[in-house]
Amino acid sequence: MxxxxxxxxxxxxxxxxxxxxxxxxxxxxxxxxxxxxxxxxxxxxxxxxxVVANQAQATVPTKVAxxxxxxxxxxxxxxxxxxxxxxxxxxLSEKMMRPASNPGYYEALVKELNEAPTRSWFGSMVKRWKGFLRFS
Structure with missing residues (x-):
């Protein structure tokens, strides 16, 4: 039951x-x-x-009670x-979600996570290369 x-x-x-x-x-x-x-x-x-042919017990995992x-x-x-x-x-407080060092970090992270599943293979590769080559 x-x-x-x-x-x-x-x-x-x-x-x-x-x-x-x-x-x-x-x-x-x-x-x-x-x-x-x-x-x-x-x-x-x-x-x-x-039980195998020579009457020895084969070891099997025992089921936990x-x-x-x-x-x-x-x-x-x-x-x-x-x-x-x-x-x-x-x-979570607003101060925790917007750290002084990078206030837009979590917003950008959520945006990226929402876009990632629908991105094509080519789009993923372009995004990866943009991460490698940063021109600023």
């Missing part, structure tokens, strides 16, 4: 988790789904199936990231 509740929480988190536009080939959802499948689904093999409290704590942490609880609890 507890496994199904934890499993439902994980599935809800994964459906609401945002996709990474900068690295679409690396998916947090897929990595978490593999982890959930190995931790929460029962193992299809019986330990007796791991299910810890409901620990899994629910991990679910709570994922929910806190999903809901931006830490951003709401500890908001």
């Amino acid at each position: 507890a496994k199904s509740i934890v499993y439902k929480h994980y599935q809800r988190i994964l459906t609401h988790w945002p996709h990474d536009l900068l690295r679409p080939e690396i998916s947090f959802q897929k990595a978490m789904q593999r982890r959930i499948d190995t931790r929460l689904r029962p193992s299809p093999t019986d330990p007796a199936d791991n 299910f810890d409901e409290k620990g899994e629910l704590e991990q679910v709570n942490v994922l929910y806190s990231f999903l809901e931006d609880r830490y951003m709401k609890t500890y908001p």
Whole structure:
């Protein structure tokens, strides 16, 4: 019963988790789904199936016992990231977001991160070369 509740929480988190536009080939959802499948689904093999011809036991990774409290704590942490609880609890001040040494740094960084996923290969190479060759 507890496994199904934890499993439902994980599935809800994964459906609401945002996709990474900068690295679409690396998916947090897929990595978490593999982890959930190995931790929460029962193992299809019986330990007796791991006996080889000479009656020696083959070494297989042992499944860690299910810890409901620990899994629910991990679910709570994922929910806190999903809901931006830490951003709401500890908001960044204007002074932090606009350092005296380079006030426009974070604005330029956000602009660059928003443009990067839609940039073509040629555009990426031009941007890279502009970074190498600075004429000022």
